[in-house]
Amino acid sequence: MAAPLVLVILVAVTVRAVLYRSSLAAFISERVEVASPLNAWKRVVEGLALLDLGVSPYSGAIFHETPLIIYLFHFLIEYAELVFMITDVLTAIALYLAIQDFNKVVFKKQKLLIELDKYAPDVAELIRTPMEMHYIPLKVALFYLLNPYTVMSCVAKSTCTINNTVIAFFILATIKGSAFLSAVFLALATYQSLYPLTLFAPALLYLLQRQFIPVKLKSKSFWLYTMQYAALYLCSLVVIICLSFFLLNSWDFIPSVYGFILSVPDLTPNIGLFWYFFAEMFEHFSLFFVCVFQINVFFYTIPLAVKLKEHPVFFMFVQIAIISIFKSYPTVGDIALYMAFLPVWSHLYRFLRNIFILSCVLIVCSLLFPVLWHLWIYAGSANSNFYYAITLTFNIGQILLISDYFYAFLRREYYLTHGLYLTRQDGTEAMLVLK
Amino acid sequence: MPDIFSLFQDQAEQFFKSGHTNNWAVLVCTSRFWFNYRHVANTLSVYRSVKRLGIPDSHIVLMLADDMACNPRNPKPATVFSHKNMELNVYGDDVEVDYRSYEVTVENFLRVLTGRIPPGTPRSKRLLSDDRSNILIYMTGHGGNGFLKFQDSEEITNVELADAFEQMWQKRRYNELLFIIDTCQGASMYERFYSPNIMALASSQVGEDSLSHQPDLGIGVHLMDRYTFYVLEFLEEIHPASQTNMNDLFQVCPKSLCVSTPGHRTDLFQRDPQNVLITDFFGSVRKVEITAETISLDPNLAAFESKPPKDELAAEPLKYAEQLPVAQIIHQKPKQKDWHPPGGFILGLWALIIMVFFKTYGIKHMKHIF
Numbered sequence: 099m100a101a102p103l104v105l106v107i108l109v110a111v112t113v114r115a116v117l118y119r120s121s122l123a124a125f126i127s128e129r130v131e132v133a134s135p136l137n138a139w140k141r142v143v144e145g146l147a148l149l150d151l152g153v154s155p156y157s158g159a160i161f162h163e164t165p166l167i168i169y170l171f172h173f174l175i176e177y178a179e180l181v182f183m184i185t186d187v188l189t190a191i192a193l194y195l196a197i198q199d200f201n202k203v204v205f206k207k208q209k210l211l212i213e214l215d216k217y218a219p220d221v222a223e224l225i226r227t228p229m230e231m232h233y234i235p236l237k238v239a240l241f242y243l244l245n246p247y248t249v250m251s252c253v254a255k256s257t258c259t260i261n262n263t264v265i266a267f268f269i270l271a272t273i274k275g276s277a278f279l280s281a282v283f284l285a286l287a288t289y290q291s292l293y294p295l296t297l298f299a300p301a302l303l304y305l306l307q308r309q310f311i312p313v314k315l316k317s318k319s320f321w322l323y324t325m326q327y328a329a330l331y332l333c334s335l336v337v338i339i340c341l342s343f344f345l346l347n348s349w350d351f352i353p354s355v356y357g358f359i360l361s362v363p364d365l366t367p368n369i370g371l372f373w374y375f376f377a378e379m380f381e382h383f384s385l386f387f388v389c390v391f392q393i394n395v396f397f398y399t400i401p402l403a404v405k406l407k408e409h410p411v412f413f414m415f416v417q418i419a420i421i422s423i424f425k426s427y428p429t430v431g432d433i434a435l436y437m438a439f440l441p442v443w444s445h446l447y448r449f450l451r452n453i454f455i456l457s458c459v460l461i462v463c464s465l466l467f468p469v470l471w472h473l474w475i476y477a478g479s480a481n482s483n484f485y486y487a488i489t490l491t492f493n494i495g496q497i498l499l500i501s502d503y504f505y506a507f508l509r510r511e512y513y514l515t516h517g518l519y520l521t522r523q524d525g526t527e528a529m530l531v532l533k
Numbered sequence: 534m535p536d537i538f539s540l541f542q543d544q545a546e547q548f549f550k551s552g553h554t555n556n557w558a559v560l561v562c563t564s565r566f567w568f569n570y571r572h573v574a575n576t577l578s579v580y581r582s583v584k585r586l587g588i589p590d591s592h593i594v595l596m597l598a599d600d601m602a603c604n605p606r607n608p609k610p611a612t613v614f615s616h617k618n619m620e621l622n623v624y625g626d627d628v629e630v631d632y633r634s635y636e637v638t639v640e641n642f643l644r645v646l647t648g649r650i651p652p653g654t655p656r657s658k659r660l661l662s663d664d665r666s667n668i669l670i671y672m673t674g675h676g677g678n679g680f681l682k683f684q685d686s687e688e689i690t691n692v693e694l695a696d697a698f699e700q701m702w703q704k705r706r707y708n709e710l711l712f713i714i715d716t717c718q719g720a721s722m723y724e725r726f727y728s729p730n731i732m733a734l735a736s737s738q739v740g741e742d743s744l745s746h747q748p749d750l751g752i753g754v755h756l757m758d759r760y761t762f763y764v765l766e767f768l769e770e771i772h773p774a775s776q777t778n779m780n781d782l783f784q785v786c787p788k789s790l791c792v793s794t795p796g797h798r799t800d801l802f803q804r805d806p807q808n809v810l811i812t813d814f815f816g817s818v819r820k821v822e823i824t825a826e827t828i829s830l831d832p833n834l835a836a837f838e839s840k841p842p843k844d845e846l847a848a849e850p851l852k853y854a855e856q857l858p859v860a861q862i863i864h865q866k867p868k869q870k871d872w873h874p875p876g877g878f879i880l881g882l883w884a885l886i887i888m889v890f891f892k893t894y895g896i897k898h899m900k901h902i903f
Contacts, residue, residue, distance in 0.1 A: 149872040169874050279893050337885065344878040
């Protein structure tokens with residue numbers, strides 16, 4: 099399996115290299131869908147230039163990257179293109195290895211459940227075989243590397259690719275079962291952008307599963323492990339933040355990075371939902387609605403944890419998708435990360451109900467983004483409502499995609515335990531409804 | 534004896550011929566907007582010639598809308614060309630516009646002429662002429678029968694202009710006045726003059742239009758008007774010592790070249806145009822006669838011997854010390870102090886990374902590395 103992966107990587111690197119050298123690179127890096135105030139490359143360069151002039155980059159409202167990024171790019175700024183290509187490749191390799199391991203785990207669990215007779219007799223067609231699962235890791239790497247969203251994000255040199263790499267390493271560490279590394283990478287991911295904090299729950303659930311500790315609120319071992327993991331995570335987070343203090347000898351980065359993410363002062367249009375609302379809102383409501391919007395991101399963790407506690411990796415997928423839809427400055431790079439996971443759930447295809455219309459919605463909206471931007475900003479014959487409409491439609495498409503997959507996953511689980519051909523009490527065919 | 538006397542008298546008369554001791558110029562371009570490029574180029578070309586022939590900026594009142602050089606439609610910013618193929622940039626670095634943009638109004642023009650200017654006005658905006666001044670007034674723009682349009686919003690009529698000149702005469706603000714106008718139906722503007730010592734030239738008669746000369750395809754507008762173009766060609770041949778007279782100026786633009794018929798008016802002028810030098814109005818020619826002999830003005834002091842002139846030491850040319858190296862200051866880039874992350878940070882970060890590495894993979898791998 100190494101050879102096809104290497105081939106895919108080579109193709110991806112070639113595509114990116116070609117795009118870097120073409121005139122599209124400048125055009126793509128200007129697009130608001132790809133570069134947000136948090137992760138635009140222009141701002142990184144500006145921050146480093148300010149630093150060379152002896153001014154703290156956090157003193158204005160232009161630079162919102164963490165000090166570790168400053169450190170990374172201080173030495174690597176001439177090789178920026180190489181750095182971004184390498185991070186993309188690393189993400190793909192991490193996802194590949196993670197999904198390989200995950201498939202083994204899934205298969206082992208499936209075997210266990212079959213032997214324990216937990217499955218209904220007529221679900222033979224739903225059982226997954228190693229044959230069909232063989233190419234999934236490669237497909238995941240392919241989906242990530244050749245996704246137009248990823249390519250655009252890489253060509254625009256948006257630091258979203260670095261965030262994706264950290265999250266991918268976190269997923270790899272979690273699936274390999276190393277609590278320490280998983281806590282470290284989760285701390286790094288949270289340090290980079292605040293929202294991966296919600297991935298604490300799925301990672302914890304997965305590690306508990308791996309340690310065969312049942313998730314019961316009264317169980318002592320559950321709380322012990324949770325405390326250990328939380329302690330590891332919080333300690334690494336504190337250590338990283340304190341270390342960042344020593345880079346510039348100031349705590350300036352905390353309001354500039356985390357304050358910026360949470361309070362959303364910059365209302366540049368992007369593919370998210372925040373900008374339009376806050377552009378139209380009166381001042382005295384904005385605090386309330388900022389809180390509402392931010393809670394919305396973190397809120398789904400607990401219900402999903404309750405429902406999906408047996409399937410933490412799916413939970414992780416749904417959580418990453420929710421982060422990339424509801425975060426304050428989303429870009430297409432965030433979307434690319436969760437879309438890379440779709441081949442893992444390809445066995446759910448027969449249960450997906452809206453996949454055709456959703457794929458059309460997503461593709462058409464992606465194509466309409468630049469069109470309506472041009473009409474709004476350059477031609478002047480549209481206004482922000484048009485662009486916001488496309489943003490809304492795009493996000494609705496994504497939400498429907500996630501809920502479709504969620505429904506399909508739960509439906510398959512139900513069928514596995516209750517049989518494929520469900521009948522009501524009077525013998526007629528029953529329909530499963532997601533309540 | 535009477536011949537020598539009349540010879541001296543002729544010489545003396547020659548010396549004090551024109552009766553003026555200083556020269557002024559009031560150059561007015563009454564149009565604004567990009568498509569009136571040629572009017573600005575006209576005025577600036579006359580300004581250049583007049584400066585070349587000796588009238589200093591302090592004696593020139595230049596009124597322009599000045600929206601050509603920095604116009605967004607100008608493909609060559611900071612330039613105004615008067616020749617196609619962009620041969621001659623009449624804007625340059627040293628043009629001094631006294632009334633610019635919306636200050637070019639009929640009221641300001643009449644105030645300049647009559648001297649009724651508010652007390653705080655700077656010298657550069659005043660016409661500080663006296664009764665020994667020869668004034669050249671050049672106006673260009675869009676005009677009609679009896680009026681001249683100022684900046685698309687107001688007009689000056691020929692009656693107002695004539696009255697302004699009469700006020701100047703009564704206040705003894707000029708010795709002789711040359712009025713040149715390059716607009717459509719320009720001759721109508723000098724019809725009403727009634728003050729003495731005024732000579733007027735116009736580019737076209739009543740009922741005729743003055744036409745523009747040549748467009749430049751690079752800039753996209755017409756660069757000059759015909760009459761001023763040929764006047765300029767004529768003036769290029771004049772130098773401060775030339776003896777060309779006004780009659781030649783009257784012949785400058787025949788109908789074959791100008792399409793319109795230039796006109797002139799000399800009935801108010803006391804001297805014969807034949808005797809009027811071009812440089813009387815266009816230049817600032819000082820009457821200087823160089824003599825090598827010493828002339829004793831007081832006969833009682835003839836006892837003093839005239840000392841022989843000292844030999845001038847060949848001194849090296851003097852120049853100003855470089856007080857302020859402006860070019861250096863402007864182009865100085867801020868000194869780049871390279872920022873380096875502090876050593877403690879790098880140490881801490883790599884220590885952490887190594888700790889994580891060894892925690893994950895165990896110490897036993899160390900012997901494989903070293």
